[in-house]
Amino acid sequence: MWAWRQLKSLYEYIVLYGGLLFFALICLAWSLPAGVLRHLLPRRIAESVGQYAIMLVFRTYLFVVRASGLVKCDLAALDSLRGEPLIITTNHPALIDVVLIGSRLPRMVCVLKAKLLDNPLLGGGASMAGYIRNDSTGNLIRRAAAATKEGSQLLIFPEGTRTVTDPINPFKGGFGLVAQKAGVPIQTVFIEANSPFLGKHWPLLKKPEFPLRYRVRLGERFEASGDVKNFVADLEDYYRREILAQKNREQA
Numbered sequence: 001m002w003a004w005r006q007l008k009s010l011y012e013y014i015v016l017y018g019g020l021l022f023f024a025l026i027c028l029a030w031s032l033p034a035g036v037l038r039h040l041l042p043r044r045i046a047e048s049v050g051q052y053a054i055m056l057v058f059r060t061y062l063f064v065v066r067a068s069g070l071v072k073c074d075l076a077a078l079d080s081l082r083g084e085p086l087i088i089t090t091n092h093p094a095l096i097d098v099v100l101i102g103s104r105l106p107r108m109v110c111v112l113k114a115k116l117l118d119n120p121l122l123g124g125g126a127s128m129a130g131y132i133r134n135d136s137t138g139n140l141i142r143r144a145a146a147a148t149k150e151g152s153q154l155l156i157f158p159e160g161t162r163t164v165t166d167p168i169n170p171f172k173g174g175f176g177l178v179a180q181k182a183g184v185p186i187q188t189v190f191i192e193a194n195s196p197f198l199g200k201h202w203p204l205l206k207k208p209e210f211p212l213r214y215r216v217r218l219g220e221r222f223e224a225s226g227d228v229k230n231f232v233a234d235l236e237d238y239y240r241r242e243i244l245a246q247k248n249r250e251q252a
Contacts, residue, residue, distance in 0.1 A: 035124030050129030179224030188219030
C-alpha cells in the first residue's frame, strides 16, 4: 500500500510538471515562427491563422493532460458559440481559464496584460492572433470593436484578474465601454472547478489534489445598453447570484 501511494504521488508530479513543461514548449514552438509570420502575412489572414493555431495549441495541451486520467473537462457548451460575433465574459478562478475557453473557439481574441504580449513564450502567437493589450483604454476599445466587426469573438474577464474574493471580485468598468463600442451581445460564461489550483495565491509548482475537474456552462446573453456604470453593476450582481446559487445546488 505504501509503495502504491508513492508511485501514485510520483505519477501525479510527473503529470503536473511534465504538463506545465509541455505547455511551455508548445507555446514557444508556435510563438517563435508566429512572431515572424505576422509581419509577412496580410493582417486579417495572419490574425485568422493565429487564432486557429492558438486553439490547436490549447486543445493539444488539454488532450495530453486529459489522457493522463488526472484532469476531467466538460467544455462542450462552448461549441454552440462558434461563428457568432460576441463578447464572451467569464469568471476567472485560475490561470487555465484562457486555455479552457480558447481550446473550443477558433476565432477568439483575448485582452491580455501588456507584459504577457512582450513575453517570448506567448507574445509572438498572441500578437499574430490579434490579442489586445490592456495598457491603453482608448486603444483597447478601438481594437476590441474592430475585432468583433471582423468576425472574432472577444474574451474578457470583467474582474480584471483572477478571483480572490468569494464568489467574485468587483468588476472593472472598462469592459462596459468596450461592450457598448463593439455593439455586439455579451455572452456570459461560468467556469467551475473543484480545486483552487492555479488560482491567484496558488504556488505554481504546488501539487493539487487529483483528479482536477473543470466544467464550463453558458449563462444569459445581454446587450450593453444604457448607463455603463449601472450595466456593469447589474452584470456583476448576476454573476454573484449565479455562482452562489450553483454552490448551493452542489451542497444540497
